Amino acid sequence: MGKSTYYDGVDELRKGPWKLKEDKKLSAYIQENGHGSWRSLPQKAGLRRCGKSCRLRWINYLRPDIKRGQFTKYEEQKITQLHAFVGNRWSVIAAHLPNRTDNEIKNYWNTYIKKKLTKMGIDPITHKRKQSFSNSSSNEAIMNSSVIDHIAQWESTRLEAEARLGKLPNMVSGQYNAGEGSLMRPSFDILKAWQSGYANIRNNNGGAQPYTLSSLESAVSKLAMRESSYKTAAGTSGHSDSNVDKCDNNLWLSQIDDMVIDEDNRVLSLEDGNGGDNVVFSCNEGEWNLEEQNYWNVKISNPETLYSVVFNK
DNA sequence: AAGCGGCTCAACCGCATGCCC
DNA sequence: CGGGCATGCGGTTGAGCCGCT
Incomplete structure (x- = not known):
């Protein structure tokens, strides 16, 4: 067996449950010095444990910000x-x-x-x-599976993009064209989450107020509260439903066709595009505004884990 | 009281990933 | 570019606990 990457040079390493004394030593050391290199920590802290074990104990048990007990x-x-x-x-x-x-x-x-x-x-x-339960009364508690599949696909991409965004403090600018893999830079994944394979994203170097996706999310929440002010005449023609994945007459945000970003990959506007210039959202003086609303009612929701923008006919 | 089985969860293991030289 | 190292992640294990017989 080769050396563990967490091997710390101590021949007799303890395994198994941690004793109170060990916990105290580890906590005291980390709170005073930070963990630094996990590999060298055990020796410095006077513990006969491997660094990996120390890391796990700290992260999963001793960290002061851990919430323990029953899940709500x-x-x-x-x-x-x-x-x-x-x-x-x-x-x-x-x-x-x-x-x-x-x-x-x-x-x-x-x-x-x-x-x-x-x-x-x-x-x-x-x-x-499950098939055998398809007619049971528990159905009511479950969302329509085609709907949940749709949401799942989109949300999965979004979460992944968000996770990556956290690791990419310095975003790069440039152009992404759907289908051109070589141009797909990591930082564009966040945008991909929004356009979900449908949108064209173009760069805009104009001096408009920049907005991050998180601020867009917050703006979406705000708009949700003002939902009633966007009631407009419904059913007007002028929008083709091609490439639109409808769920009960709703168009989901994933169907946004065009997105304008600034140098820092921050979203400046989202458009339903569809061959025209039907700007759905744009940024103006620090506010996200609905510009084209002549034939769509817009409903925006932001539940705990899913937010969506829904365009109702 | 003892034996047994199921459950919980801390801890371990091995692999993946990212970084640095 | 490749290798080694540090860290992160997800699957699995097993000691201890609890309820039932």
């Missing part, structure tokens, strides 16, 4: 929803549940939620109803 209904719901979108990517799920560790969430899923879903007749892997 809200957390349970969120885990279930997120799992439907991203699968067993516990770290991604944990990132959406402040102060919970991926290990804790994974355990909770395996010991509780998974079984609960199975009992309800839902496949915990696909999150779809």
Whole structure:
């Protein structure tokens, strides 16, 4: 067996459950010095553990910001929803549940939620109803599977893009054309999440007020509150439904066709495009505005884990 | 009280990924 | 560019606990 990457040079390394004394040593050392290199930490802290074990103990148990104890209904719901979108990517799920560790969430899923879903007749892997349960009364608790599939696809991309965004503090600018893989820079994944394979994204070097996606999300929330002010005449012609994936007469944000970004890859406007210049959102003096609303009612929602912009006929 | 089985969750293991030289 | 190292991640394990017989 080769050397572990966490091997710290101590021949007799302890394994198994941590003792209170060890916990105290580790906590005291990290709080005073930070963890630095995990490999060298055990020796410096006077612990006969490998660095990997120390890291795990700190991250999953000793960290002061960890929330312990029973999961709330809200957390349970969120885990279930997120799992439907991203699968067993516990770290991604944990990132959406402040102060919970991926290990804790994974355990909770395996010991509780998974079984609960199975009992309800839902496949915990696909999150779809099992055939034998298709006529049961539990149906009401479950979203239409085609809808959840649609949302799942989009949200999965978005979450992934968000996760990557966090690792990319310096975004680059440039042009992305759908289908041209060589031009696909990592920072464009965040935009890909929005255009979901349909949009053309073009660069705009104009001096407009820049907006990040998170600020767009917040703007979307604000617009939701002002929803009623955007009621307009419905049913006017002028918009083709081609390449639009409709769910109960709704057009989802993933169908946005055109997106303008600035040098820093911040979103300046979203358009429903469709061959024309039907700007749906644009940035103006720090406000996201609806410009073209002559034939669409717009409903914007921002539930806990899913936000969407829905255009109703 | 003892034996058993199921459950929980901390901890481990191995692989993947990213960074640095 | 390749290799080595550090860290992160997800699957699995097993000790301890609890309830049932």
